[in-house]
Amino acid sequence: MTKRIIRMVCGGLTYRPKESLWDYLDEFVDKTIRFIEKEDDFPDVVHGHYADGNYVAGQISEMFAIPLIATSHSLGRNKKKILLQEGMSVDKINEKFNMEKRIAVEENTLTTADVIVVSTHHEIETQFGLYDNKNEGKFEVIPPGVNNDLFYSFYRHEMPSFKMTLEQERALYRVNSEIERFLFDPTKPLILSIGRADKRKNFETIIQAFGQDKELQAMANLAIFAGVRKDITQMPHDEKELLTNLLLLLDKYDLYGKMAIPKKNDPTLEVPEIYRVAARKKGVFVNATPGENFGLTIVEAAACGLPVVASPTGGPKRDS
Numbered sequence: 638m639t640k641r642i643i644r645m646v647c648g649g650l651t652y653r654p655k656e657s658l659w660d661y662l663d664e665f666v667d668k669t670i671r672f673i674e675k676e677d678d679f680p681d682v683v684h685g686h687y688a689d690g691n692y693v694a695g696q697i698s699e700m701f702a703i704p705l706i707a708t709s710h711s712l713g714r715n716k717k718k719i720l721l722q723e724g725m726s727v728d729k730i731n732e733k734f735n736m737e738k739r740i741a742v743e744e745n746t747l748t749t750a751d752v753i754v755v756s757t758h759h760e761i762e763t764q765f766g767l768y769d770n771k772n773e774g775k776f777e778v779i780p781p782g783v784n785n786d787l788f789y790s791f792y793r794h795e796m797p798s799f800k801m802t803l804e805q806e807r808a809l810y811r812v813n814s815e816i817e818r819f820l821f822d823p824t825k826p827l828i829l830s831i832g833r834a835d836k837r838k839n840f841e842t843i844i845q846a847f848g849q850d851k852e853l854q855a856m857a858n859l860a861i862f863a864g865v866r867k868d869i870t871q872m873p874h875d876e877k878e879l880l881t882n883l884l885l886l887l888d889k890y891d892l893y894g895k896m897a898i899p900k901k902n903d904p905t906l907e908v909p910e911i912y913r914v915a916a917r918k919k920g921v922f923v924n925a926t927p928g929e930n931f932g933l934t935i936v937e938a939a940a941c942g943l944p945v946v947a948s949p950t951g952g953p954k955r956d957s
Contacts, residue, residue, distance in 0.1 A: 645669055654873075658689055659735045666696045673701070682706060688713060688739045691746045698749070707750040713739040714767040719837070747774040754779050756931035781933050783940045787909045790942035791916035808906035812914055815902070816860055821894035826857040827920035829943070831902075831911065831934050834864035834876040839925035839948075841882055848890025857920065860897040862911065867900070912941035921946055 645668045648661035658665075673679060684706040685694025691707045698705035713736055720730050730736050747753070747770035755761055755776055765771050793799050801809070817823040828847065832838040840861050847859045861883065866872060869880050887896055902908055915922065915938075922938035924947045935945050 643672065645672070655689070656734050659738055662689060662692055663696075666693055669693070669697060670700055673697075679703075684708070685746075686710060688742045688746075691750070692742045695742075695746060695749055704751040705749060706752045706754060707746050708754040709743065709746070709764075712764045712767070713743055715764045718767075744768055744770050747771065751775065752777050756780055760931075781931060781936070783933075783937050785940070787905065788912070788937050788940040789909075790940070791913035792942060794913070804906055805910070808903065809910045809914070812902075812907050812910045815899040816897045816911075816914065819860075819894070819897035819899075820858050823858070825918070827915040827918045828853075828857050828859045828923060829862075829911065829915040829920055829938075830860075830923045830925070831862040831908065832864070832924075832926070834866070834872075834879050836875070836879050837926055838863070839927065840879070841886060843923055843925050844883060844886040844890070844892070844896070847896070848886060848892055854892070854895050858895055858897065859892070860899070860911075860915070862899060862902055862908075865901045908937070909941060912938050912943050916941055916943040920944075924948065 645665050647665040647668065648658065653661075679701055680697075680703060682704045683694045683697050683701075685691035686708050687710050691709065694705055694707065697703075713734075716734070717730055717736050717740070720734075721727070747765070747768060753765075753774045753776050755765075755778055757780065758778060761774075761776050761778075765774055765776070794801065816827070828843075830838075830840060830843055832840070840863055843861065844859070847853060863880060863883060864876065866876075866880060869877055869884075872880070883898060887893070887898065902911060912922065920943065922934070922943045922945050924932050924935050924945070926932070927948050932947060935947055938945050
């Protein structure tokens with residue numbers, strides 16, 4: 638079977654943020670249908686991801702009378718609730734995120750999808766539970782797993798039969814260099830957190846807790862991998878604001894030499910080594926996201942032999 642990735646042009650050739658694509662999804666659907674008919678190779682099933690992808694997949698499912706699988710990942714009603722708590726107005730939420738349309742699509746997907754894939758029962762209860770059509774959804778809980786060829790325990794490196802590839806050796810060297818160049822005493826245990834540059838990852842709270850505890854600073858170092866950055870001033874507003882706040886907190890608590898905030902990491906080769914470096918230093922992984930659906934980084938860290946501290950709410954607790 639030949640696998641291809643086909644890019645459908647819609648909304649012109651200018652880059653558009655994901656939230657602004659709603660006005661162009663029907664154009665995307667039309668072009669996708671024409672492509673399928675031209676190829677004369679009709680799909681047996683269609684799988685949509687996120688609300689916009691599920692809208693497209695739903696239209697194609699109806700057009701060709703084929704089953705629809707939907708994976709939501711995040712849901713509009715929950716996001717709207719969080720944004721309202723943060724002080725954003727209803728009008729601003731709708732303007733920036735097309736929230737009402739998104740929620741309407743999610744309500745419809747609950748009634749039309751043949752299967753809705755979720756990662757935990759917590760996701761069904763606390764997120765889909767906010768929807769009028771919650772009882773119509775045909776849910777299938779499929780927890781994400783990890784690639785054991787990449788995420789394996791740190792002590793495997795010490796086993797006589799284990800041999801690192803050249804790529805792994807280089808990745809380990811890069812990881813150690815990226816972390817240790819920030820630290821006065823890199824031999825201390827390492828408190829680690831990894832995630833994209835998103836306020837919901839709660840990196841600020843982790844830094845504040847570390848910065849306010851002088852005894853903890855004497856015992857351990859802190860490393861925050863908040864996505865990948867080159868020039869913060871050129872990044873999207875939300876990411877720029879978060880990363881600026883992290884650096885300001887580092888300065889506020891005078892964590893120079895005690896906290897590492899590296900600029901980049903390779904998700905395939907370097908992220909597993911980051912977990913293992915922390916484990917060898919007798920450190921701990923912290924996921925402070927409140928209401929995490931699943932927490933894939935928690936599973937990755939644990940697979941590498943790194944102890945985990947997680948928020949007391951959400952999927953990590955409900956489905957553990």
